[in-house]
Amino acid sequence: MKHRIPWGLGVLVPLLLAFLFVGAGCSGGSATPPPIWPGLAYADNVLYLAGLDGHVWALDIGRGGQELWRVPPADSKEPAGFHGEPAVAGDLLLVGTSAQGLYALDRATGQTRWTIATANKAVLARPLVSDGVAYFGGEDKKLRAVEVQSGRVLWEFPTEGWIWASPALAGGRLYLGAMDHRLYCLDAASGQKLWQFEAGGAIAGTPAVGGGMVFFGSFDSSLYALDAVSGEQRWSFKTEGWVWGGPLLHDGVVYFGATDHNVYALEAETGSLRWKFTTGDLVRATPLYHEGTLYAASRDGRLYALDPQTGQQKWSFFTDDPKAGQLLSEPVAAGDTIYVAIMNGRVAALDAASGAQRWLANPAQTK
Amino acid sequence: MGQIWTQFFLQPMLNGLLLLYGALGQNFAAAIAVFTIIIRLLTLPLSLPQQRSAKKMQELQPRLQELQKKYKDDKEKLAQAQMELYREAGVNPLGGCLPLLIQFPIWIGLYQSIAQTLAAGPLQLLNLSNNIYKSLPWLSSLVPVKNTFLWLDLGKPDPLYILPVLVVATTWFQQKVMSPPSSDPQSASMNQSMQVMFPLMLGFFSLQFPSGLALYFVVSNIVGIVIQYFTPGWVGVSFGKKGVQPAKAVTSKAPASSVPATSTSTEAEPAGGQTAKKGQQYGKKRRKRRG
16 A cells, blocks of 8 residues: 555645635735725716726616616627726716726716826726816826816826825815825926825825815824925824725814724814714725715725714614625715615615615616 | 634734835835745744655655565555554654644745735725734834835736746746655656646746735745755755665665655655665664564
8 A cells, every 4th residue: 555645745735725826816916907996976867886897887866776878888898997986077077997097988978088098007096176177196106187178188296106095175285195105285286296294104095175274094093184284283193993085074073984993073173082983894985974964884884874963873774795795985975865886886875864775776787 | 714814824924024024124025035934944843844754654665565565465454564664663654744734824824915915906905904913003004015126016927927937947946856756657647747737837827926926936935945955855856966866776776675665745755765775774674673
């Protein structure tokens, strides 16, 4: 009898490792563009959905989210790389891609009007549109100002890190957070840098500006408040997790979520804690304020409706699937309805007052 | 189970890797290399018994062949005699397996920690945020890691295909120095096909994977080759060094048994020539004791 055990292991070891490498590669390290959460934009009774499997959809909200068009079309063999969060700009929809730059699509038809290449780097941030100019950043580490109608680049500003968030605009100044730990203040007309502030970690959310201050979160677990003119730090507030999404400023209170599962409300002037609300998982998205209610999406698959004054829960909507039903993107409000894009590709329309589901669309499954 | 894995394997490795990244001037390629070397050295006490066990088993081959011939019609007696032989020689035939199995999770954890630290997209980075120790909050300020090194974006495949070629070459050479030639045609054939297929397979994966992982393969292979050189010695190559004679010599120098000392392991076994001699010596000693 020969002793095959060591030999068998000699074969099994590499094969098992190879199998594991392939498996892990699928989840952690393949060259495929990394997926992002789906992004929503609303205008004129149409909801635009981008991300996840790389398509852009126009959904008719008056007819239960029925598809108006999708890009690329269902029968297209074009690679679907629309992974950025969409933004409405007049009659155009601006959407970033995983490698082909920024696309301007006709909102009525989905036809491409123009594109801007970004050196094969992803554009994930939602462009900021103001006065016919769109400002967008990408993983090529540049912020660009683009004339919306023509697609002409007006200026570019280089940073030293990926840009995963749109800038904020106030008083002719742009405030941009980048993954190089810096918050930049630029002149919106020329793109010239006015000042920069070095935070302790990467900045992946859009800043909020108001009351002479600019607020932003960082991966160093802090929310910062700076003087909007000079860039000097006024205060900072430490959480137990990354502050990924941008803060929301409303009525002298700063609302934001963190990966420590909490939604915080701070006094904008002093940074003192007004209340915090604990969800079942991390809170990535910027909260939404709509008609007296604060809406916060959590990765636990719930959208929480909170009293902005006290942090008391009014209701919560559960996607029925804590894994595939995670909520990572910002909810969108239109009239008395709140729309949420779920990680399983579905879009839910909820009654803003009660949280009752009005309809659930599954555009990816509809041909 | 998933939580145990994350808590005891993935998180310590991932945080260790980030610590090294910070300590080495935020050079992630250097962090991967140093971390791989440290893990390989730390697991040496686990891999050495396996190599020793394989070596002992190899030494017993001539005696086992004799027993097989002697008891070819009585499997029960054969099994008893084999167990007696193992007991006298102080060998546990499965002794080499356990250390090898224990190393599995370490390799997989190492691989996963590198893959996760190289998080290239928002969703991957969200997962990473869960696994960084809250007690070391400054580690969070190191992400996302700077993943450029020379011509490489460590989060993407090597565009020049240099690393995949190095992966194939070092994997092949490591297998070569760890696998003694076998005179058993079936084993030899399987060994040979594995020595070709596995490096090609890893090379193929390296074409798809982030180059940071290909770098890990290369460093791990080189460390394995060096360790093998200084422990049992390279066995599958011949540079005129002690212990690298091909198995052909065994067949001609193994009169103790008409069947050559068959190598059946692809892992770290001693040279066939030495093995045969030692096997004969052991047989002589044993006969002397009995006599």
